[in-house]
Amino acid sequence: MAKKKEVNVKYETKTKIVLSDNEIRDITNCLRKGIPLPEKYRFLLFDDKREVELVWNGKSEDVTNVVLPFQIIEQIDEPRIEKISGEKQATLFDVDTRGRQLQGWTNKLIWGDNKLILSSLKNGPLREEIEKQGGIKLIYIDPPFDVGADFSMKINIGDEEFTKQPNVLEELAYRDTWGKGADSFIAMMYERLMLMRDLLAEDGSIYVHCDWRVKSYLRLLLDEIFGKENFRNEIIWHYFMGGKSKRFFAQKHDTIFFYSKSDSWFFSEESLETERILPYVPSLKSEKGIEEIPCPNCNLGTGVWKSKVKMDDVWDMSGVFNMSKEWIDYPTQKPEALIKRIIEACSKKGDLICDFFCGSGTTLSIAEKLGRKWIGADLGKFAIHTTRKRMINVQRQLKNEGKDFRAFEILNLGKYERQHYIGVNPNLRDEEKQKQLAKKEEEFVKLILHAYRAEKVEGFKTFSGKKLNRMVVIGPVDLPVGRLFVEEAIQEAIEKKITKLDVLAFEFEMGLFPHIQEEAKARGVDLALKYIPKDVFDKRAVEKNQIVFNDVSYIEVKPLYKDNSIAIELTDFSVFYNQDSIKNVEENLKDGGDKILVENGNIIKVSKDKEGIIRREILTKKWTDWIDYWAVDFDFESKKEIIKMEKQKDIKQTGKLDLEEYKKEYEEVWTGDYIFENEWQSFRTKKNRELELKTPFKKLDSGKRKIAIKVVDIFGNDTMKIIEVKGDNK
Ligand SMILES: C[S@@+](CC[C@H](N)C(=O)[O-])C[C@H]1O[C@@H](n2cnc3c(N)ncnc32)[C@H](O)[C@@H]1O
Numbered sequence: 001m002a003k004k005k006e007v008n009v010k011y012e013t014k015t016k017i018v019l020s021d022n023e024i025r026d027i028t029n030c031l032r033k034g035i036p037l038p039e040k041y042r043f044l045l046f047d048d049k050r051e052v053e054l055v056w057n058g059k060s061e062d063v064t065n066v067v068l069p070f071q072i073i074e075q076i077d078e079p080r081i082e083k084i085s086g087e088k089q090a091t092l093f094d095v096d097t098r099g100r101q102l103q104g105w106t107n108k109l110i111w112g113d114n115k116l117i118l119s120s121l122k123n124g125p126l127r128e129e130i131e132k133q134g135g136i137k138l139i140y141i142d143p144p145f146d147v148g149a150d151f152s153m154k155i156n157i158g159d160e161e162f163t164k165q166p167n168v169l170e171e172l173a174y175r176d177t178w179g180k181g182a183d184s185f186i187a188m189m190y191e192r193l194m195l196m197r198d199l200l201a202e203d204g205s206i207y208v209h210c211d212w213r214v215k216s217y218l219r220l221l222l223d224e225i226f227g228k229e230n231f232r233n234e235i236i237w238h239y240f241m242g243g244k245s246k247r248f249f250a251q252k253h254d255t256i257f258f259y260s261k262s263d264s265w266f267f268s269e270e271s272l273e274t275e276r277i278l279p280y281v282p283s284l285k286s287e288k289g290i291e292e293i294p295c296p297n298c299n300l301g302t303g304v305w306k307s308k309v310k311m312d313d314v315w316d317m318s319g320v321f322n323m324s325k326e327w328i329d330y331p332t333q334k335p336e337a338l339i340k341r342i343i344e345a346c347s348k349k350g351d352l353i354c355d356f357f358c359g360s361g362t363t364l365s366i367a368e369k370l371g372r373k374w375i376g377a378d379l380g381k382f383a384i385h386t387t388r389k390r391m392i393n394v395q396r397q398l399k400n401e402g403k404d405f406r407a408f409e410i411l412n413l414g415k416y417e418r419q420h421y422i423g424v425n426p427n428l429r430d431e432e433k434q435k436q437l438a439k440k441e442e443e444f445v446k447l448i449l450h451a452y453r454a455e456k457v458e459g460f461k462t463f464s465g466k467k468l469n470r471m472v473v474i475g476p477v478d479l480p481v482g483r484l485f486v487e488e489a490i491q492e493a494i495e496k497k498i499t500k501l502d503v504l505a506f507e508f509e510m511g512l513f514p515h516i517q518e519e520a521k522a523r524g525v526d527l528a529l530k531y532i533p534k535d536v537f538d539k540r541a542v543e544k545n546q547i548v549f550n551d552v553s554y555i556e557v558k559p560l561y562k563d564n565s566i567a568i569e570l571t572d573f574s575v576f577y578n579q580d581s582i583k584n585v586e587e588n589l590k591d592g593g594d595k596i597l598v599e600n601g602n603i604i605k606v607s608k609d610k611e612g613i614i615r616r617e618i619l620t621k622k623w624t625d626w627i628d629y630w631a632v633d634f635d636f637e638s639k640k641e642i643i644k645m646e647k648q649k650d651i652k653q654t655g656k657l658d659l660e661e662y663k664k665e666y667e668e669v670w671t672g673d674y675i676f677e678n679e680w681q682s683f684r685t686k687k688n689r690e691l692e693l694k695t696p697f698k699k700l701d702s703g704k705r706k707i708a709i710k711v712v713d714i715f716g717n718d719t720m721k722i723i724e725v726k727g728d729n730k
Helices: 002-011 021-033 041-045 087-092 114-123 126-132 168-178 182-199 215-226 282-286 336-346 362-369 381-400 414-422 430-451 483-495 515-522 539-543 582-588
Strands: 071-076 107-111 136-141 153-157 160-164 200-210 231-238 253-260 273-279 304-310 314-316 352-355 373-378 408-412 465-467 470-474 500-505 526-531 554-562 565-574 594-599 602-608 614-618 627-636 640-646 666-674 680-683 704-713 718-726
Touching: 021 041, 071 381, 071 414, 071 640, 107 362, 107 381, 114 126, 114 182, 114 373, 136 182, 136 336, 160 594, 182 200, 182 215, 200 215, 200 336, 215 231, 215 253, 336 362, 352 362, 362 373, 362 381, 373 381, 381 408, 381 627, 381 680, 414 430, 430 470, 430 539, 470 483, 483 500, 483 515, 483 526, 515 526, 554 704, 554 718, 565 627, 565 704, 582 594, 582 602
Parallel strands: 107 373, 107 408, 136 200, 136 352, 231 314, 352 373, 470 500, 500 526
Antiparallel strands: 071 408, 153 160, 200 253, 231 253, 273 304, 465 470, 554 565, 594 602, 602 614, 627 680, 627 704, 640 666, 704 718
């Protein structure tokens, strides 16, 4: 009954439509002929006459509600295996054993498209956890308004700088955002801002950072989504560096819009206190709120006066540039002081803060330092890796200072995002999901073969295609390829007298490589294992033949034993990437020019002198040049990855047909994977390029256990290796 009433209210017209006979005829004619109505009818026909509104092609208020479970890729508790100082931390962390955080909220760094992330946070099981923390009190976002700057990364190799091009998925996001100029940018932001509004606590606030290119659109979007009455400030951040023009005034400010979710929001009055040098006006001294304070360099004679004043909405602050202490080489990095002011103004200690376009993690780093909880998200792999290093540094710094810090985990939508891309509904019952998966998988195999430029083959147990003289095997979409799967393919190759085999997969079981290849070689089969990039879901990229299937990277380590303790030494690492080809670069290089490219796992500088003579120089001289970061979990398989899945309820049994009343219930399910607990790590930073290649010794309990070693290369890609060790081994 209640529902019916609601529907009536929704469609009840508040004002009567009065149209002339001519207008009615005009409208009927248009509809009959299937042609658009003239613009004037927008204001004559609709009840909700928004006089000022931003409209764009394809505007829709539909918001995705898809829920995908988050997978935990890595957990970073106590960043190094050492004793924790400070008594307070001892209640949060397990000091005696593995430095695990024992209780409470774990901060979250999520890798993926923030649309799916926002919708999964809003509608999925994590929402309950968020609400338990008091909800999200503050969102700061700095969306990509600097066209293209975000996904190409500068990488230092010795004294040279190399630009890593975006991967196709990043390019796809870039095209989705900018492909149709302002239209697509606005559409992208509209849906995400609506999801953010729904996630924000009732007394929460949002700050949206933008520049002159997009600020007018965003202002209107924010008015529409949050309500004009909830507009609080248009903050002008004025900076000094950067280019100048001789033909117009230098563009030296960004705009940050501040909206609250409702008319009751948290704002710390203290954060308004500031000091400013003012021109000397005798009457100022007696004015309320303005106080004379000592200023050795100011005196009446110079005409300036240092005073306590209330902060206004124009902020003069230096930007971050390559000489700044806090610069970590992220092209769109924002200054910490700017974010600090925002966080201090609109949140309290212990509040949850989010940045869904987190880039290099500036917001998260300040949130951690100020004792706030946080969630950050970014689509760029490099952004996530940069943030991971930055947050570990913050943890280390806080720990050294004896201050509190929290554990954080890195999550993604992993295989569920892939299932979503191929169109499997995660909420189906298992049996139906399997059926749908089988059908979709068939289409998926077709897509992969097309992207790999291979032909389909029939009549084999394990082979799906053929490329030149190599048979092609494709792994399942939602599971890592394991030993059994590859062995079956090798067996079939031997039976059918096939000597060359390519196995393509999203993920391989860890530790499979390189042993499986050596075994295959001994049995006469040349086996290549290649990663299917996420980018295959971009049809345009497939058509353009842009998809690169990289070979699996390769890690070698040596366990070192001493007095029932173990240390790990990293002894080799190889990658096989390609970006451009030497032939291509040489053909297109102008005399006197140079270019850096990647071919077969070498970074090569190609230069052409004025006479057209070409030189090649390999910049990656040692295997360690490829490594940016490595980390060790000394007891892998001790923490299972548990995710929450929606419980399948039989509606007939519960008798609950009213969807409003149908409360979702979740159950905890083990994914079959383990969480990589990052117990020790060494990485390069902008200032410190050194990498330790040996971990310290760690006590080894008796019995067998697995140690996982993760390497992140300079492109931000992870590779993992697992070794088995025995406690009483010497
Ligand atoms: C301007 S930068 C943010 C910089 C950040 N404020 C800092 O201080 O480092 C914008 C970020 O948005 C990310 N991004 C772009 N589209 C995205 C999407 N659909 N989902 C998540 N992140 C996205 C980019 O990877 C980029 O890191």
